[in-house]
Amino acid sequence: MYTQGLDSLGKDCLHQEGIDSAQLEARFQGKVDADDKIEPKDWMPDAYRHTLIRQISQHAHSEIVGMLPEGNWITRAPTLKRKAVLIAKVQDEGGHGMYLYSAAETLGISRDQMFEQLLSGAAKYSSIFNYPTPTWADVGAIGWLVDGAAIMNQIPICRCSYGPYARAMVRICKEESFHQRQGFEIMMTLARGTEAQRRMAQDAISRWWWPSLMMFGPSDAQSKHTAQSMRWKIKRFTNDELRQKFVDITVPQADFLELKVPDPDLRWDAQAQHYHFGPIDWNEFNAVLKGNGPCNRERLQARQTAWDDGRWVREAALAYAEKQRLRDKTRAA
Amino acid sequence: MSEKQEWPLFEVFIRARSGLEHKHVGSIHAVDARMAIEHARDVYTRRQEGISIWVVRSSEMVASDPEEADALFEPARDKVYRHPTFYAIPDEVKNL
Numbered sequence: 001m002y003t004q005g006l007d008s009l010g011k012d013c014l015h016q017e018g019i020d021s022a023q024l025e026a027r028f029q030g031k032v033d034a035d036d037k038i039e040p041k042d043w044m045p046d047a048y049r050h051t052l053i054r055q056i057s058q059h060a061h062s063e064i065v066g067m068l069p070e071g072n073w074i075t076r077a078p079t080l081k082r083k084a085v086l087i088a089k090v091q092d093e094g095g096h097g098m099y100l101y102s103a104a105e106t107l108g109i110s111r112d113q114m115f116e117q118l119l120s121g122a123a124k125y126s127s128i129f130n131y132p133t134p135t136w137a138d139v140g141a142i143g144w145l146v147d148g149a150a151i152m153n154q155i156p157i158c159r160c161s162y163g164p165y166a167r168a169m170v171r172i173c174k175e176e177s178f179h180q181r182q183g184f185e186i187m188m189t190l191a192r193g194t195e196a197q198r199r200m201a202q203d204a205i206s207r208w209w210w211p212s213l214m215m216f217g218p219s220d221a222q223s224k225h226t227a228q229s230m231r232w233k234i235k236r237f238t239n240d241e242l243r244q245k246f247v248d249i250t251v252p253q254a255d256f257l258e259l260k261v262p263d264p265d266l267r268w269d270a271q272a273q274h275y276h277f278g279p280i281d282w283n284e285f286n287a288v289l290k291g292n293g294p295c296n297r298e299r300l301q302a303r304q305t306a307w308d309d310g311r312w313v314r315e316a317a318l319a320y321a322e323k324q325r326l327r328d329k330t331r332a333a
Numbered sequence: 334m335s336e337k338q339e340w341p342l343f344e345v346f347i348r349a350r351s352g353l354e355h356k357h358v359g360s361i362h363a364v365d366a367r368m369a370i371e372h373a374r375d376v377y378t379r380r381q382e383g384i385s386i387w388v389v390r391s392s393e394m395v396a397s398d399p400e401e402a403d404a405l406f407e408p409a410r411d412k413v414y415r416h417p418t419f420y421a422i423p424d425e426v427k428n429l
Contacts, residue, residue: 041399091379098376102360105342111362112339168359175380318338321364 022113032233038164040106050181052125052162052223055234057114060100061125064118066301067093069133070142072149078136085182088137094176099168101170106164119304127285128211129294137190137197144211144248145205148167151176152246153216156236165234184253205254208260213277214285216243222282247275341356342391347383355387363388 018306024043074090086296096212101111117123128146133139143144154173160166187307190201217223229235237245254261265278287293340362346355358377363369369388377383412417419429422429 039335040363040398042397042402088379091375095379096375105360110339115368143391196420274368318340321368324365 010309024312027230033230035233037166038161039163042109042236044109047228048234049107051229051234052107052165052234054102055229056100056104056107056165057109057117058124058126059115059151060104061123063093063097063100065125065129065303066191067097067189067304068299069129069131069295072133072138073139073217076136077139089143089179089182092179096172096175097147099167099171103162103164103168103210115307119300119307124289126215127288127293128215129209130288130299131211132294132297134205135200137187137200138191138208139184140183141204142210143179143181144187144253145183145208146215147176147179147183147317148250149212149215149246151180152242154241157234159234159236187257187259191259201257202259205259209262210280210284211288213243213247216240218282218285221282240246244274247277251275340372343373343388344391344394345373345377346387346389347373347377348385351381351384355385358382358393361388367389400408 025045028038028042028044028048031042038048070086070093071090074083074086101114104114105111114123118125126150133142151173153171154176156201157169158166158173160169187201187204188196220226220238220240223239226235226238230256233255251261251266263278265276267276269276288296341364342362343366344360345358347358348355361369361372361376363372366388370386372408373386373388378386409415
């Protein structure tokens with residue numbers, strides 16, 4: 001969206017005579033405060049640019065790596081309908097990765113640079129995708145809980161101050177809703193099925209509940225980026241606010257399925273009008289983030305293999321296009 | 334072939350329905366225009382969002398500079414007489 005070619009024009013804006021960076025920064029913040037959008041060629045502070053590159057590229061990586069745990073079940077989906085739905089969902093995740101990489105590219109980073117950062121471990125992706133999917137119920141739990149948490153996180157980003165990111169998120173949120181509903185429907189089918197199916201559904205929510213709550217990131221007291229990101233309107237709510245909202249809407253859904261949320265401290269707090277939930281195991285979160293989750297190595301290896309195995313295709317396609325171009329040129333001459 | 338060569342970037346425009354204009358929806362990497370259209374189909378029209386696609390190399394796009402927006406668009410700002418509401422016409426005059 002909005003081209004690398006244009007970036008070369010945009011750089012001139014940095015050297016306007018008579019305007020110092022404090023003035024530019026004040027004008028920028030004024031625009032953000034007025035809920036105006038920042039577009040690729042507009043002046044922006046370096047830290048804003050870098051924060052966005054980090055956040056959008058990690059978001060894109062999460063979509064791409066997120067294809068792996070579910071892709072695991074495409075060949076083994078229980079019915080043709082479920083298989084078609086799962087293929088469509090995984091294809092959507094790939095598409096979402098593409099929208100987001102395009103949005104990040106408008107900030108002056110190339111697609112290849114982002115891939116390199118993912119493969120070298122310099123860029124992170126959502127820790128949730130480092131958990132395995134041993135049963136079919138995991139596909140349901142991912143759609144319901146993981147995509148549910150993602151939607152909760154993403155809806156406020158539709159109003160993010162950076163135009164290309166906000167527009168990509170609008171598109172993504174529209175499509176995610178199908179993901180969450182198909183996941184809930186899988187859980188509902190299992191929960192109403194045989195005793196073995198019920199147990200499978202319960203086992204899935206027991207494993208995915210806490211990692212889903214961790215998706216909202218560290219608690220507000222620990223989050224180093226929150227305050228600045230809120231000032232820049234990259235973020236609209238804090239991690240803890242969104243996490244609470246997610247618990248409040250999801251617990252009644254689990255009740256409907258008659259599945260148990262694996263939290264002995266969970267109770268409705270009538271005074272606060274919120275669910276009170278138990279402490280999150282941040283040691284687990286940090287361990288997974290550092291690369292020591294159940295599937296970290298496997299996921300990155302799969303990406304590395306795809307990148308290496310695809311190299312000859314990328315090169316051959318370029319060589320073919322170049323050959324066609326030369327042939328057309330000769331013919332025209 | 335150089336190790337680092339990336340596929341070029343294309344801007345994608347889609348006509349949602351017949352009778353509507355093409356609208357910018359995003360960008361796509363591809364080796365040539367034909368592949369750009371095929372990839373744009375997969376990335377931007379998975380839910381019948383379009384009936385026609387335009388692609389153009391991003392490097393061929395020329396855009397106005399946002400820093401010059403004031404100079405460029407200011408001249409239109411004080412010409413309210415270009416709008417029909419500028420003219421006060423009595424209510425009893427019909428069909429105007």
